[in-house]
Amino acid sequence: MLGNLFELFRSRFPADRSRPFIQVPDGATLSYGDLEAISARFANLLVSVGVKPGDRVAVQVDKSPEAVALVVACLRSGAILLPLNTAYQSDELEYFLTDAAPAAVVCQPSRLAELEALAAKSGIKTCVLTLGMKGDGSLMERSKAQASDIATSTRGGDDIAAILYSSGTTGRPKGAMLSHDNLAANAATLHKLWGFRPDDVLLHCLPIFHTHGLFVAINCVLLNGTPMIFCPKFDAEQAIGLLAKATVFMGVPTFYTRLVSSPNLTPEACRNMRLFISGSAPLLEETFNTFKSMTGFTILERYGMTEGGMFTSNPLDGERRAGTVGFPLPDVALRITGEDGKVLAQGEVGIIEVKGPNIFKGYWNMPEKTKADFTEDGFFKSGDVGVVDARGYVSIVGRAKDLIISGGYNVYPKEVEDAIDRMEGVVESAVVGMPHPDFGEAGLALVVTPAQTALTPDGIIADLRGRLANYKVPKQVVLVRELPRNAMGKVQKNVLRDSYAAQWKAGI
Structure with a gap:
């Protein structure tokens, strides 16, 4: 790998930097040249307020092109990105700030006072910035005085690029540490496996604080050097109207249930599309079949989690089977084990364990939890219960805790x-x-x-x-x-x- 993930992305940018990267419906277009310039200014500003390579930068902002530029800026400056769900409230945020001790926090202007108070309460020395479009103190405003270029921070492939916290449905949230190589490996595999083409346009309707919208979707686009249509949120009718301008769509099952509820979802509406992908939750077989009957397209379902991006995928070419998440990725080893840790025979139900270059480096500040979740031979215990059928298709039965x-x-x-x-x-x-x-x-x-x-x-x-x-x-x-x-x-x-x-x- 190339060390800093940004250099891999930049090697794939179009030679003509004026080509579009982000297109917001009824809004502005951000070119690849804009991405380079804005992310450099952001990176220079982060450095100027004291952010050093390896420092954490917590980001809780609404979805926008500038937010993507901030993600890239963290890579360029060598900082560790800490994306936070925009729905998190004060008690939750206090935990993340205390646990991760970020050197900088970037938030919406409306939450500036709240985050400043939480940072002070947490006892951490941090600079709180806002991602407003105007006004004193905003990241956009302050970065205008910064240079539009910066030397990429030298990072090793094993250096951490991002920490993504689990939803914390049981116990305290765990911060999964993902390295530059982890993210690069998964992005490269998915880009090839899903057949990205020079003329592809991704319709992006996902949030960007989660691995699906942040790393699976955006990283594939950056590796492809092509545009994405960037919707602030998912609206079924708007999405259907935009399909004519896109070729690839990634969504969660809820998106698909809403799409099939519209009479406007037709083969004609999908005439320009080549691929629909679903993940992050189980897709109902009924939705799978209804979507196919309404559009003529078979949804490609895949499986993964925060701790390693994607683990499996139904094939681009070949049978995509309802109720399954396809085969292990080419660089991922997958096995099913029993409660005693022994590998089970094909067709038996047990815990899914995975191993590959995309698997995270461990949990932030949780060495004992990290040790418990990995086997002696390096497999990660996913906690998901699954089965592999005679043809090699993986099906998820549930969570072990369920x-x-x-x-x-x-x-x-x-x-x-x-x-x-x-x-x-x-x-x-x-x-x-x-x-x-x-x-x-x-x-x-x-x-x-x-x-x-x-x-x-x-x-x-x-x-x-x-x-x-x-x-x-x-x-x-x-x-x-x-x-x-x-x-x-x-x-x-x-x-x-x-x-x-x-x-x-x-x-x-």
Whole structure:
């Protein structure tokens, strides 16, 4: 690898730097030349306020072209990027500032006073900047006096480029340390595997504080030296209208369920597209099939996580199978292990372990957790439960922490959810384990249905008893209108457990 990731990107920039990099619908266009100049000014400003190579720079800003330039500036200055969800509140931010001790924090102007107070409370010496477009003290304003070029900071491939914190649904959030080589390896593999072409245009509707929108999507574009259409947020009708100008779309399953709900999603609307990719949460088979029938396109589903970007992908050329996440990437080794750590035979369900150049270097300030999550031979224990079929396709069954042990039997929620989702009138479902006086744990199913439905909790349970072993059948079913999700569309099962604890206890 080339050391600093920025140099790999720059080697792929178009010779004509006036070519567009970011195009905002009904807004400005940022060229590759603009990216170089603005990111250099930002990098020079970071250096001027005391940021040194290896220092952390926390960034909690709205999605914008300038925010992408700031990401690139962190690379160029040798700083470690710490992207933070824009939904995080004061208590959460205080933890991140205390744990990571960033040398600089960049936030929205409206949160300047809050972040300054939190930095002081956390006892860290940091410079708080804003990414406003005008006004004294804003990054844009202060950087105007800086030079539009900077020598790229010399970094080794193993030096950390970014720390991404987990959502922290259980325990305290963990900061996954990703090196320049980690990010470069995954980007290069995905760029080749997904067949990026010189005329590709990515339609980018994802947030950029998460690995999906930040590293999977943007890094592929930077390696390709081509444009992306940059939407501040996802709107199904706007996205459908923009498909005619794009060739590649990356989204979470929620995006696809909203797209198929529109009568405007047609083969004609997709006439310029070549590839639709889905990830960050399981894609329902119904959505997969409906999208294909409406557009003629088969969604490519892949699988990965913060700790290493992408691990598997359905093929670009070949059968993309609903309910699977495809094959391990060419440079990733994947195996399924049992509770005793021994490798299981093909077709057996167990923990997914992965190894490759994209796998992170460990958790920030958590050496014991890092050691616990890696095997002696260097495989990362993903915590996801999966299975590999006879053809080599990987399927995700659930999270190990979501496993329900009922009466001594293992119940994998994904199996039960699949059975429920196949019922007529069910939109989707989520099954969680709840404490039970007799069985230790038992399943609670939250089932999303339309406002008008003939389905009943008792009817769903009766239907399942005819298709699943009795110990797998949920003890309670609750009909709901929607499931709580995080910013990337993943169902927040911890929220469900907490929200329905009293109702569960009253019903057992």
